[in-house]
């Protein structure tokens with residue numbers, strides 16, 4: 221048993237949250253048939269709640285008795301994880317609450333977190349998710365704070381305006397299709413090819429696509445070695461006060477003289493010169509802005525192939541308006557992140573960014589949930605929250621193609 225658990229505490233005490241309304245509505249049957257039996261076999265102490273209404277999980281996490289549990293297991297989609305994180309943020313003992321690891325088990329339609337933790341092969345396998353809840357190791361993840369109208373919320377996965385927000389929010393009626401609703405929504409939005417009416421400003425740290433890939437590989441190698449040596453159990457203190465920035469020793473400030481990966485069709489930079497505080501503005505017409513902290517946003521889309529769990533940086537994709545055919549071509553291979561290399565897709569690592577709508581009509585999706593389409597600012601905070609992971613890094617395999 222010592223060898224099987226390899227330094228992991230046995231018989232974890234688990235708080236389990238199941239959303240009966242997640243995705244196609246299978247979360248309860250998955251839990252009863254394939255998750256709970258694994259917990260039972262591992263002699264975990266289980267306290268489960270089937271959520272009854274939106275906001276229920278957030279309320280429960282706000283008042284969670286932190287002495288009672290080793291982990292919070294979420295059998296649902298990303299929306300419920302968003303609630304758990306925002307509930308922890310309202311806890312009286314916020315720092316300890318964020319040290320309780322979250323285990324994601326796919327029950328929703330997108331299930332980005334489960335995919336990133338378990339990888340594309342096992343992401344939807346609820347038994348693999350259950351095993352991770354029993355034996356995964358804690359891994360720190362960055363969180364982003366999003367300020368809008370003097371309110372602050374926490375986001376762990378993504379924020380998007382334009383095409384992807386329209387398709388995420390506009391395809392709620394296709395929820396019964398599970399994850400297939402996303403490619404269908406994508407095609408509908410590409411046909412419309414609408415301009416995203418926003419001004420995007422950022423504090424950019426890196427814009428060289430190839431360098432970002434090398435950095436991601438180096439970070440994965442380091443995490444693998446740490447996990448192999450069993451030295452990844454975490455204990456470092458966290459800071460919630462202000463932007464807890466990165467050790468960007470291997471990132472460099474970009475020049476504003478143009479994106480890097482390939483020679484762009486347009487030779488000049490899409491970025492303005494930095495203002496006195498280091499903010500730059502993206503100056504070309506946008507199809508969408510997609511910002512995130514995790515590589516997969518759904519099983520079909522490796523949107524942030526070089527995103528790292530705890531580099532203190534947000535990955536921002538600024539997609540220029542371009543021809544419909546190019547957008548559809550980019551969809552072919554998007555599960556492998558092929559769109560990363562298209563010339564009109566600009567990719568930045570930033571410490572913070574701001575989006576200001578230039579028109580009242582539009583959609584904002586935060587971790588897949590709808591928020592008001594109004595000005596917001598996002599800042600990355602390093603190592604704030606904790607998840608359980610079998611690997612110690614987000615499981616996304618991404619290589620530089622020969623053609624690059």
Ligand SMILES: Nc1ncnc2c1ncn2[C@@H]1O[C@H](COP(=O)(O)OP(=O)(O)OP(=O)(O)O)[C@@H](O)[C@H]1O
Pocket residue numbers: 239240241242243244271272273274275276296297298299300301303327328329330331332587588589
């Ligand atoms: N009993 C309930 N009835 C209705 N809504 C609920 C209930 N319990 C939770 N919710 C809400 O359902 C929302 C969506 O849930 P969840 O994220 O689990 O599924 P999903 O949206 O299908 O998955 P994904 O976010 O991965 O696409 C959550 O934000 C939560 O507020």
